[in-house]
Amino acid sequence: MKPMHVLLVDDEKEFVSTLAERLALRGVEADWVTSAAEALRKIEATQYDLAVLDVKMPHVSGIELKRMLHTRCPDMQFIFMTGHGSEQDFHAGSSEAGAAYYLVKPVHIEELMRKMSAALDQGQQRP
């Protein structure tokens, strides 16, 4: 089975690099970047199944970045992470409510894995 190819975007380098390493240990091909600009460059060169985005980043927020990435890669699935609030808040405050998965930092790696699988499954079921 083809391994998942995931792009991690978070302005906290230490966090995102470690998370990528942990995912790699679980057989996930995870690239990481620390800004929206780098992410946009990255998808020019590589095709990703899924992006894990930090909601709150300087200059361009995770939600805005998701829109940009979705425009370029309509098949890409998304998972949001944030250290600023609950999932309920996210759904209440975002028009992305119901359309994306969400994780609260500190992230449980197993939960992330589950949600990534679920997101990909959901993407594959979509016509």
Place this chain on the structure above:
Amino acid sequence: MLERFKPQFWNDRIVDSGPFKRLFNFRRVWKLAVLLTSCVAIVPLFVLAVFDFNVTKHSAETQINLRISKLVSNTDRTLTFFLEERRYALDFIVNSHSYRQLSQPQRLAGILDSLKQTMGGFVDLGVIHASGEQVCYVGPYDLQGKNYTGEAWFEEVLERGLYISDVFLGFRAVPHLVIAIKHQQPDGSFYVFRATLDTERFNQVLAQIELVGQGDLFLINHQGVIQTPSAYHGEVLKKLALDVPGYSDQAQVFNMENDRGQSLLIGYSYIKGTPFILMNIARKNELMRPVYKTHLLLVAFIAVSTTLILLVVIGVATRLVNEIFIADQQRVTTLKEVEQSSKLASIGRLAAGVAHEINNPLAIIGEKAGLMKDIMSLEQGHPRQDKLIALVDSILASVERCGAITKRLLGFAKHLEVKIEPVDLAVVIRDVLAFLNREASYRSITVTADLPADLPHFESDRGKLQQIFLNLVNNAFAAMSDGGSLEIRARLEPDKGIVATVKDDGCGIPETDVGRIFEPFFSTKKEKGGTGLGLSITYGLVQEIGGTIQVQSELGRGTLFTVTLPTHRESREHETDARITGR
């Protein structure tokens, strides 16, 4: 008994109000209001009364003086007329009779009889030769041939042509006085014609005068000897106890005190051509009695007026100060509420900042520790691998715990827009209870929910409502012992909206803590891991959806939370937040 009449503010303790502390001392304000208003109302009344008293008294004294002066003056004229009438009668006799005729006892006796019948009061008549010898005498005494040469009265009549004597006790111990006139004859010789009068007629004249104020009208001579009967000042021919007033050619009135300390009003007049002084002595108090009586009425009126004024002033001041006090209490409550909100907002901002700053490094620690665990788990062979994994698990558990705290802090600090939708409160509460059914049955807690089916749906934030009731029920469970009882009720009150109550029979809250339970980080169960944010967050949530929350608690008996939720959105705009009351 007095407690019933004490206004609310009377026992109010003054809380520290800074430099304006005295403005909130309502007992002092009341005293000041009563004192000032009473002074303004009563002092002019007293001043006016005293002024009126003095003016009236002065006017009455002037009138009394005038009346006495008139009385003395009129009586003086009457007495003068009386004496002059007798004198003119004697003049007529000497002018109409010759010395020889008058020297005949039968003729003189006829004249005396005639005088007694016409004028009355004549006792005797005598004709005295220039040599001083009484040549003819008719009367009760044996004075025929008596020689008066050298006697003072005879010298005086020779010198002045007229003599009126002092009163003396004469025949049958009846007071008498003598009138003597000198008659010059055409041949240059002269003789003296004298008559003795009893003073009975004199006394009758004085007795006819109407007197007031225990007045006493009588005559004294220039030596102060009483000449006519006096009601209060001694017998006839006794010395008057008072000094003889100084000479004046018209009637005078003056005040003096007698030896018994009584104030006397004395009117007097020197009767011209006689040795008499007409005296009218009255007791001033008796004369002033009508004035004092009027003043007594005035004093009674002032006393009644003052009592009424004081009652009205005290009543009005009490009511006004009490209303100010109640308004101030409301102000203090509002200030406390604002302070509470402000405190919550400040703590919220601080909490949000702390949570944001901590959460990212915490996430890094979590990931690093997670990576360590991953590596150790995947790459077997480290000599103390189990020990290291246990240590990393411990780090991860701590990260988890810190994460939970930052999430609660963020939840507390958050101010998202309210998401409004039609809500059925009964459904919301049942959802919440469904979450907690397991714990309730595990702890044998009886949960009673009285949620009428006809509760109206209203627009509110379902998530916040869930959190509010979840927090309240959790809070109740934490306070209750196993086997306790929890009651949740909701009802519609037309004026207020939907009123929901959560009542437990738990440990209750000490009275000293009731006022603080909505403060952030205030917890009575710190030992059990309470953060002190649950009720504070609940308070904020109720505020956000425009409701109010109240708590009543009794230590050892349980706690009752009452949440009031408006059913109309418009009415929430100006709703205040939560209120705290103790029981």
